[in-house]
Amino acid sequence: MSNKTNWINTMNKLRKVLVLGSGALKIGEAGEFDYSGSQALKALKEEGAEAILINPNIATIQTSKSLAKKIYFLPVTPYFVQKVIEKEAPDGIFLSFGGQTALNCGLALERRGIFKKAHLQVLGSSVRSIQVTEDRELFARELSKIAVKVPKGGFAKTLDEALKIGQKLGYPLLIRSGFSLGGLGSGAVNNKEEFIKTVSIALKQAPQIAIEEYLKHWKEIEYEVVRDKDGNKITVCNMENMDPLGIHTGESIVVAPSQTLNNYQYHFLRKLSLQVIEHLRIVGECNIQFALNPKNNDYRVIEVNARLSRSSALASKATGYPLAYIAAKLALGYSLPEIKNNVTLSTSAFFEPALDYIVVKIPRWDLQKFVGAKEIIGSEMKSVGEVMAIGRSFPEVLQKAIRMLETGQDGLLGNDIDDTKLLPTTERLFVVAQRFARGEQVEDIYRATGIDPWFLYQIREMVTFEKKLLNCHSGGRRPIESRQDPISRSAPSRMTREIVVQAKKLGFSDKLLAKAFGISEDEVRRFRKKHGIVPKVKHIDTLAAEYPAKTNYLYLTYHGEESEVTPNVILGARSADRISKDAIASLQHDKNNEKAIVLGSGPYRIGSSVEFDWCCVTCAKTLREKGIETIIINCNPETVSTDYDCADKLYFEELTFERVSDIYEIEQSASLVLGFGGQVPNNLAMDCFRADYKILGTSPENIDRAEDRNKFSKLLDKLNIEQAPWQSLKRLDDALKFARKIGYPVLIRPSYVLSGSAMNVAYSSADLKKYLKSASDVSSEHPVVISKFVEGAKEIEIDGVSQNGQLLIYAISEHVENAGVHSGDATIVLPPQKLYLKTVRMVKNATKKIVETLSINGPFNIQFLAKANKIMVIELNLRASRSFPFVSKVTGFNFVEMATKVMLGEVLSGDFNTIDLDYVGVKAPQFSFSRIKGADPRLRVEMSSTGEVACFGDDLEEAYLKAILATGFKMPERSVFLTIGGEKNKLDLLVSAKELSSLGFKIYATEHTHEFLKKHSIKNIRVYKISERKTPSVLDLLKDSKIDLVINISESRSNQGETAGYLIRRNCVDFGIPLITNVQAAELLVSALSSKKIGDLEIKSWDEYVS
């Protein structure tokens, strides 16, 4: 009773709660925080507290109208958060739902005494608890108080100090420097000699190094722990990394629950978890990582995260236990036993989920998008996304997950991965597989990799089977045999029921079977169905079937005899409150209600991330509001779309044609929605069309007319709309000939691109030859497209919704950067500020023609080039684009909602003003170069940003400044360093340089820039390139924090001076110094700096701009 009373008191006081988001998606801090923030907002809403959200990530679901009372698209930095606190006067604040960004911001505000001053209560774990987990020494001290072990080690500033520590600990040891360039000076050492060498190098790079005992090949185990204010506590889930200690959890293949721990180990570590969380007095959720010696039961606590994390998002999806939601409730004063289990609605939230399935997570990397990145993985995170697969055997889930990655890999073999080294790389799993295919032993692989034999034995079993399958096919078609033949010892020549059953249980795809037997995928499917080999539907219910689930969180498996009947969805679901009463009434009347399947976007990766999740979630919400039974398929644990209450049914499944077909057949008479999940579902359009599936929206034939370059080109010619000359070519000779004809520079890209894999600009035939090699690597089946690269052109995007060929709504945005920077890396302005009205009119007219010709019925996006009063079409997407959330939230019209209604046949009309706005929205890219050692941060035609933010302002400059501040830009105060390649660039930036000088900035410049500026009487100090070996060198200045901002423009036409340029850029990234590499961006920045001070940036919420 007393609990209840307390809680009511707390809640009465909590009128208004501030929630900090995590900002743009970046490596190490991605979509999982949209999930956790959204759940926190949901919990607040249920309690009737007014939620104020600060998050500049406009593509997120949490920044949608329905969740928070007020949203500030402002940087999550102490300055802006303090301003919002002053303006809003909230009485509580959530720090643990916005990742490290929110946590760090909160700690800084606490240090400045802001919370105390504003009488602001930090909800959940206290700041003191957080501090302990953030400070290594403090943490070690606290844990020693309860006799819990942490890695032994110490910190040293000199070699002598280091040697003393080394002596005490004994070898092998791990050296880590807090700040290491390119991983120099980190690593394991086995003896004194190696130790001295490594330490010496490390101490040159950093003032202090950490020396730790080296726990080689120890297992890494994580627990997700929850505790309430009364001290009730549970572990929701444990997870085991397949990769041993030393590989970052974000880089590891992870399984849940742990597979190789026995009862003693499982519960021993669990008990320690509870002890630690109790000692640290966490209220809410925390994650604890252990190292476990595989040879005995020795352990270390590696780390505690006193906040929601990537692992907690994964654990939520893996178990069905809504960790973030519960953590929010606990922070609001509830106790665990008071809360109900959201899946069963009858049992308690104080329990530990029992899984009756296995889950595997595999990270998704995009390292090939970075020039200079290494494939090696280790203690730092480089992956940009992840997938999660659910099934009832390890081979089944591993194979599902491999396909979910959308890298083109199917099965474990059949790729050309270099398997000579067993190093930890992004492709190690496949290297291990190839080694097994060559007959290597489990023991040897274990010794080399530290991957537990439990995993290796099963991988070997899969490889053995796959090898047998691949040997089947010796060209030509093979008959399908329906008779039940035992599998012969040699390669089977006929597809039998047994082989197919075994293959499916081991997780192999129909596609792979088709290849093995030389038949079509469809033939395999028909054979399977004829023999009753179909996957079965199972529930994730948190209690291993002990109690019935009221939700429909589903997966498919071949390890099952029966499919479960799914409970009556819409009316049974907890989130019935989301559906209007009318919708429920109409449902009750109409027993044959409609169904729709929304395909999600799969793993986050460069070019496709949270923006498509927003689109899918918004679409699903609209469908449900229309009374349509809504089904989502997705496989990304970092998303909101995979919350089981986001749709009436969630299939946490692959987005392959095979799996979509399985679900389509299970969910009879449903229509598919392919237009909101980005390129992955879009790519399935033709297969679905050929299979005669019902598809909502624009017909797949027309999608094909837009996606097929030849067809689209003919269509544009017919419509008299210009495009850059292009040709699709298969041979290098032809490519060179064509390039000569249209003139350099030319753009090279493979057909069917997503975020322009292997796109490049060639300025000469030598360039072209060089790049064509890498382009043909991307896809040998598809020819390469060469097109004229138009220099100095403006890029314009139009996002819109069309209704049966009639333009219903559109938004025209302009890129700040000229063409040549990938649209995903560009800074985008809405409404356009520097376009001629004539250009706008031309764009609109061309769009109208295209939309009509293709009878577009739903969302679309067209990219244009504009130069010298002419426009050209770059490409058309017949789906919602990356910028849909941006244009929807800036204009105040929800494009996805409208598109969904249009696709359902609803007739919409209206006059939508998207151009004459009193404010400006600017979308800026977020880069994660600091995470990718050695990567060149220069912007190119290839996309490399990992996320985006968008901010509002009364003018372009204000919105731009806020936006770049939100991506981590720091306002320069004293000095700017200019290094500008090429005469034209120098001239272009002359005005800006003058401006900077008159603003009082001390200007540094390298040789030619220095001369140029001097000639134009701009005072500046010459600095030397690193290669010049003279002082002051650029490196010295950067290292000594003498420079606040670097503008480095490279001459795109030549590679001259590029090594020096690369070193400057890379050092900026490593030293955390703001860097601009584009002329137009530099101009806009300088103009913004000259017109605005930080105090001029208005603290206005979204609704104060867009009503």
Added chain:
Amino acid sequence: MQGKLVLSDGTVFLGESFGKEVTTSGEVVFNTGMAGYPESLTDPSYFGQILVLTYPLQGNYGVPESKFWESGKIQVKGLIVQNYIDHPSHFESRKTLGDWLKEQGIPTIQGIDTRELTRKLREYGVMLGRIEFKVQSSKFKVKEIYDPNLENILPYVSCKKVEVYGKGKKNVILIDCGAKENIIRSLVKRGVRVTRVPWDFDPLGPAAGGAGGFDGILISNGPGDPKQAKSTIKIVKQLLEANIPTFGICLGSQILALAAGGETYKLKFGHRGQNQPVMDQFNKKAVITSQNHGFAVDMKSMGKDWKEWFVNLNDGTNEGIRHKSKPFLAVQFHPEANPGPVEGGYLFDEFLKYVK
């Protein structure tokens, strides 16, 4: 070899054998724990039962030496799993699960849709069942199935003679109704001398000379319907009258309740798992517990001298009772864990406070 599980309602589940190929029958129950098969299989409370493990992969870490078991042998009559892992990996593993089951003569089937089976048991309640191999689908006869609830099965699982463990000053008599080894380990670890006696041993009777003086009684866990343990109930009744500190665990809790004049009843499908939430009604603390029981104490039947100590947070059933003034206490769950969470261990201390 193909094997099948036939339930008393006629449902047949087909799978593949990986244990001993002998026909068996018993009560089919499911356990939702994700680790701990060696502990569960050797837990005497499973005597007479065919155990279904809901976690789909079993055998992962092999089988350790017998000193880690909960009794000297596998107690279940049969085992049903989804997928058997024949390549275990663990430093303590001495043999594979399959080899162990074969060695101990236990029939086992894998490849069965254990989730569907569990859902069935949940919906219809526990059923009797039979594991068969190679047998042609002869008409199924219910009579052929062994039902462990129809007889007193404690003689099959209890010790045959008095045994003493530990050297402590305090002497606790453990009435062995099929005790898990970890109850003894838990007490010995706390410095207690444990005198383990058979289920029908009367500590107050003339034959009790061997037991010597004792300071408290622990009635152990065990299999079957508590009402079948008539002798034990009678003995406990006398112990309560003698005001001797008494602690009951699981079946021991039910026996204590019956001895105190209360009632027990059969649950639809019982609680078997490691994630069962209970609430301490006295201090309002919630605890995650390990459980394995098919019967429960009916709190309404308990006299006014008894208080409800623990309640299951999922279904509100009784999980522990305590006398208002006398040193009698009992829990329905397993403070000794093995398998399962260990935080219930404090209950041994709670009991030992009375053992002077």
